[in-house]
Amino acid sequence: MSATLEAAPVSNSTQLPAAAQSQLEEVFGFSEVRPGQAEVIAALLEGRSSLAIFPTGGGKSLCYQLPALLLDGLTLVVSPLIALMKDQIDFLQAKGIAAARLDSSLTREENLQVFSDLQSGKTRLLYVSPERLGNERFMAMLGRLKLALLAVDEAHCISAWGHNFRPDYLRIASLAKKLEIPRVLALTATATPEVAADIVEAFGIAQADAVKTGFYRPNxxxxxxxxxxxxxxxxxxxxxxxxxxxxxxxxxxxxxxxxxxxxxxxxxxxxxxxxxxxxxxxxxxxxxxxxxxxxxxxxxxxxxxxxxxxxxxxxxxxxxxxxxxxxxxxxxxxxxxxxxxxxxxxxxxxxxxxxxxENFSYGDTPTAEAVASLVDAVLDQGETIELSLYRLSREHDVRDLVIKTLLTYLELEGILQPTGAIYTEYKFKPQRSSAEILEQFDEGRAKFIADIFRQSRKASTWLTIDVAQASVNLNQPRERIVAALDYLDGRGDLILQTAGVRHGFRLLKHPDDRRELIETLNERFLQREEQxxxxxxxxxxxxxxxxxxxxxxxxxFGEERGPCGHCDRCLGAVAQPLPATAVTLSGSDRQVIARVAKERHDALRSPRQLTRFLCGVASPAASQAKLRSHKDFAALERVPFGEVLAAAEQQV
Structure with a gap:
């Protein structure tokens, strides 16, 4: 387990810089900040990264919204919450602040406007999901922008010790370094000392700039x-x-x-x-x-x-x-x-x-056989690896998130290095003739674009291009071809669509002992289950x-205050033990297990697959086989997973 971290105490004497105080009053309409906000904002304006551990409703968003108005460049906000993005965009735009978001709910026209405003430097804050950082088109665009601040909401998701570990979050720190973002703000309302230590280590945050206001809410x-x-x-x-x-x-x-x-x-x-x-x-x-x-x-x-x-x-x-x-x-x-x-x-x-x-926790743990077959499927590809999570999920009957977690574990072992998500297919529909498009460019660029067009296969209205093959044929970097297509799409010269997303990795080293590696990965999944x-x-x-x-x-959460005086116990309520559940496997339950086992569904071949199904935990294979509508799906959801599994092992 990682070391713990003691966050810096909040000092009521910290004052906002004069420029920040002015923006606070004129733009946001506040005369003073909440506890902890001044320390975080001051650190960011001085060029340092910071961690803000504030309770829900404690004012985390102001800690990056205010600096965004004063820093030279774009503030990129990574958040898993589309509802939060929408609400904050509405709030900021009502204040006259140029803010935007990129998510799946936007129309093509809205997307194009966002990209146009980013390239012109108009936008001050851009909100995206962590998954967006795996998009090669988006990352190529970020590389052309001046980034002043990266704000990471729900930052506890980067920690393997956190309650909501998300593999997509683990890559954010390395991407911040790759893009040379000068300062990072990590924000969370639920960090234990162990999780806080993981966050500051990942983003290189000084302990003095880790600010915790306290979790106590007296109301x-x-x-x-x-x-x-x-x-x-x-x-x-x-x-x-x-x-x-x-x-x-x-x-x-x-x-x-x-x-x-x-x-x-x-x-x-x-x-x-x-x-x-x-x-x-x-x-x-x-x-x-x-x-x-x-x-x-x-x-x-x-x-x-x-x-x-x-x-x-x-x-x-x-x-x-x-x-x-x-x-x-x-x-x-x-x-x-x-x-x-x-x-x-x-x-x-x-x-x-x-x-x-507990059934859901047990049900998410992959079988040892699934871990072994997944490792073989990944490492047997050679030095350059391209993976379809959708395909792997169904072939090995493991949820997408579990596969992402396994790939993250391989990264932590130093075996894989992510090269980003790529699309296997690009298709586009020209909005004007080739001659009209090419005449806008000088001779060199026009020839390059014409070469791209010649690499495309034409159907009725759309042209399709295999970018990887075109890169080889033209002896040009894949990134340059994608950037050219994106540029033409942004100008309205063509409509660009992508398909066939794959996740790219580079094999850094072969494991010394693959069987030992598989055992280590199984231990990690079992450890996570235990957590x-x-x-x-x-x-x-x-x-x-x-x-x-x-x-x-x-x-x-590592905070000592003493009795609150207003909870159940402080008001005299006597603690009572939770009665032990009397639920156990009955004879009729065993008959259900035997009946489903005899049906010999391909999606329920292993004891753990059968147990998941009976305990109401859907799996990719069972969903694909439409077994969630089966009369016995979740029939034993109130029975301990271990008891069902033991009985299933006797039947399968």
Missing amino acids: LSLHAAPCEDEKRKRTLVERLKERPAEPAIVYVTLQKTAEQTAAYLTSAGLNARAYHAGMKSEKRNEIQEEFMAAEDMIVVATIAFGMGIDKANIRAVYHYNLPKGLESYMQEIGRAGRDGQPAHCELLACADDVITL DITRIRTVIDLVESAGCLTQTLLDY
Whole structure:
């Protein structure tokens, strides 16, 4: 495990530079900053990188928005939250600040306008997802721009010790060095000391420039107690009706639970709506906008809801199901009471939830056979490696994210070096004749573009070019060909489309012992599984804590304050142990396992594949075979994964 880091204490004496203070007042309309903001902003303006560990609603975004107005160059903001991007763009544009985003929701015309504004130097802030940094066209464009600041939101995702490790984040630090970005701001609301140490090491941040304001929110009252499953819906209704009608969020684990619970609350006369990732985006947007405007609406949601939602008067957050860890819990309750007024946070702890959460953790761990076959598929390609994650996922029955994680582990072992995502196929539709296009350029450039056109195959209206082959035929760098096509697309001379994304890697060295490498990778996945299970246990420890709930939570994040005086325990509630679940494998359950095993589905050939299916954990192969509609999918979701797996091993 990495070393821990003690973030710099916040000093109330730190003042903003005069130019920053002026922009704060004139543009943002604030006379003073919140705790920690001055330290972070001052460090960035002085040319140093910084880490800001602020609670949800603590003002992280101002820490890069304000410097962006004073620095010479573009501020690039990396965020996984499209909702946050949209909200912040609207806010900044209303202030007269030139800000833009690039995401899949933009039209072609909107994309072209964004690129045009970037190339002209008009744009001050650009918001993108971490996945965008794997796009070769986008990276080529960034290389032509002057970058002043990189802001990385949800920075805890770079840490293998974090609760939401995302392989795409791990490459951000190396890309910052490659693009020679002079300063980086890493932002998070949920960093433990170990995670903070990973972040500062990755981005070369001095300990003095790691600023933590503290996780304590004095206006949040925490409540947690065991609850029997059959009484949970009634208990939730009672809690909601004990308080005035007010904006509230009820968090659940499964999409079907969101639908069922919202329907139950509605039948009880409450204004409730379900929200989850399985809904169409138009429906989710409608519910989100309704919630933002309402004064009494309850959203029953999976964790898909709340990321980037800036509603200040949420008066209560209920956890109908257990969160998957204290990081998630801290982030989710942080959406309550952002206006500083009192807010109620209650966790209805049911033992059955432990099995559901653990099943998902176990289900994500690849089999040893899958790890071995994946390693062979990658390393047997030679020095230059191109991979289709979609194809690998289906061939080896492993989720895309798990494959990305395995590739990241190979990077950490020094075996692979990413060369970026590339497209195997480019196709374009000319908007004017070749002669009209070529006459705009001098002789040398016109000849180069004409050569590109001659490398293309024409269909009815579109021309297709194999860029890799064209690079060989013309003895020109691939990047130059792509840049030329992008330039013509930006001018409106042609419409450019890409297809066949592949992820490129360079083999740096062959492992000394491939079998030993595979064993190491399996150990990493099992270690990650153990970490996830441990996180679930920390939530149980919080529920069963005899001491102050607030301090128990803060202890996990390395903060010492003493009793809060306003949580359950401080107000006299006695801690109760979570009753052990009595669920175990029954005779009828064994019959279900035997019945599905006898059907001999190709997607359920191994014991772990069969166990995932029965425990309700979808896999690529099972989804491709349309087995999620099978009557026995998730039939044993309330049975411990290990018990189902042991029985499945006897059948398969």
